[in-house]
Amino acid sequence: MVDLQRQYQKIKPEMDAAIQAVIDSTAFVKGAQVDQFARHLEAYTGARHVIPVANGTEALQIALMALGLKPGDEVITPTFTFIATAEVVALLGLTPVVVDVDWGTMNMSVEAVRKAITPKTKAIVPVHLFGQCAEMEELLALAREHNLYVVEDTAQAIGARYTFSNGHTAQAGTMGDIGCTSFFPSKNLGCYGDGGALFTNDDELARKIRIIANHGMTVRYHHDMIGVNSRLDTIQAAVLDTKLPHLDEYTAARQAAAASYDKAFAGCDKILVPERSAHSTHVFHQYTLRIVGADRDALRERLTQAGVPAMIYYPIPLHLQKAYQDPRYKAGDFPIAERLAACVLSLPMHTELDEEQLAFITGQVLNSLAN
Numbered sequence: 001m002v003d004l005q006r007q008y009q010k011i012k013p014e015m016d017a018a019i020q021a022v023i024d025s026t027a028f029v030k031g032a033q034v035d036q037f038a039r040h041l042e043a044y045t046g047a048r049h050v051i052p053v054a055n056g057t058e059a060l061q062i063a064l065m066a067l068g069l070k071p072g073d074e075v076i077t078p079t080f081t082f083i084a085t086a087e088v089v090a091l092l093g094l095t096p097v098v099v100d101v102d103w104g105t106m107n108m109s110v111e112a113v114r115k116a117i118t119p120k121t122k123a124i125v126p127v128h129l130f131g132q133c134a135e136m137e138e139l140l141a142l143a144r145e146h147n148l149y150v151v152e153d154t155a156q157a158i159g160a161r162y163t164f165s166n167g168h169t170a171q172a173g174t175m176g177d178i179g180c181t182s183f184f185p186s187k188n189l190g191c192y193g194d195g196g197a198l199f200t201n202d203d204e205l206a207r208k209i210r211i212i213a214n215h216g217m218t219v220r221y222h223h224d225m226i227g228v229n230s231r232l233d234t235i236q237a238a239v240l241d242t243k244l245p246h247l248d249e250y251t252a253a254r255q256a257a258a259a260s261y262d263k264a265f266a267g268c269d270k271i272l273v274p275e276r277s278a279h280s281t282h283v284f285h286q287y288t289l290r291i292v293g294a295d296r297d298a299l300r301e302r303l304t305q306a307g308v309p310a311m312i313y314y315p316i317p318l319h320l321q322k323a324y325q326d327p328r329y330k331a332g333d334f335p336i337a338e339r340l341a342a343c344v345l346s347l348p349m350h351t352e353l354d355e356e357q358l359a360f361i362t363g364q365v366l367n368s369l370a371n
């Protein structure tokens, strides 16, 4: 699905030097590269504050802690996504409220969010799924109307740009109160281990986030809040700072691969290619097809046999997961998410796909569907 080896080989001298410099300094935690990377990512994203942490899941947890949410508060999140968002909501004793998504963009449905708002709702957590922003203008307006926080999960969409109706554009993760991202190796900006970050334009939230991520500590050994220990280590920061200048070229490579897939599948009525949002660019963390009028699982099996990896993101919506069984929800409640779970198929998507590989993959997909 990804080719991190070839990507590394292209930047090996600069990457090896950056990692060696951390080892030589032995400042494995809180080395200078951590702040340096955060400042560079602030410049890149336009976020006023970037606060690096240990991974994307903890970024989400720290965000909800910084907003001071209390047990019983409801947090709205899409049901068709990775588990992390609902997981941290549940861990903090908050109440996850899941909503359906749009068939085309597969992102959180604004209408569904509107209907899910109750007097207990405190926050909306849109996930910019597969690499394009959810409908932020409408979600932000809804949040303002009901006095709700917005925490963007931008783990899959770093670098995506959203354009508001007044022409203003902003990057994924910088529009809500807080944005949370992940630097897991296969993400669009990935390190060589685990990593994550929070984005915010609010000075007071940034202060709280920094304290919470550091054991709730203001002055050394004085703990004013309950916190966690969540740090991006220096080697990972050095890796990320080396890759950040290449991010635009990585994104362009993903977009070129997506365009090539689109073209190959244009004439196939059993395939719906990823629908583009009218307001967001797509950075293609995943290239996800919807297979209609054909057996998705049989197709995946044939592709696997032909040596083409293909993955199902995500096979089970949150409301049907065993750990999240809830008397409020049952099968059939979120028909679009359930239909997507049964028909999505993600093809290999990374920065190193060449013409030959793309031709082989698309040939195998079309062949498999023709038989």
Ligand SMILES: *Cc1c(COP(=O)(O)O)cnc(C)c1O
Pocket: 055, 056, 057, 058, 081, 082, 084, 085, 127, 153, 155, 156, 181, 182, 183, 184, 194, 195, 196
């Ligand atoms: C990867 C991912 C996360 C979690 O990030 P980790 O760094 O693996 O903890 C959260 N949300 C989404 C949508 C993701 O894709």
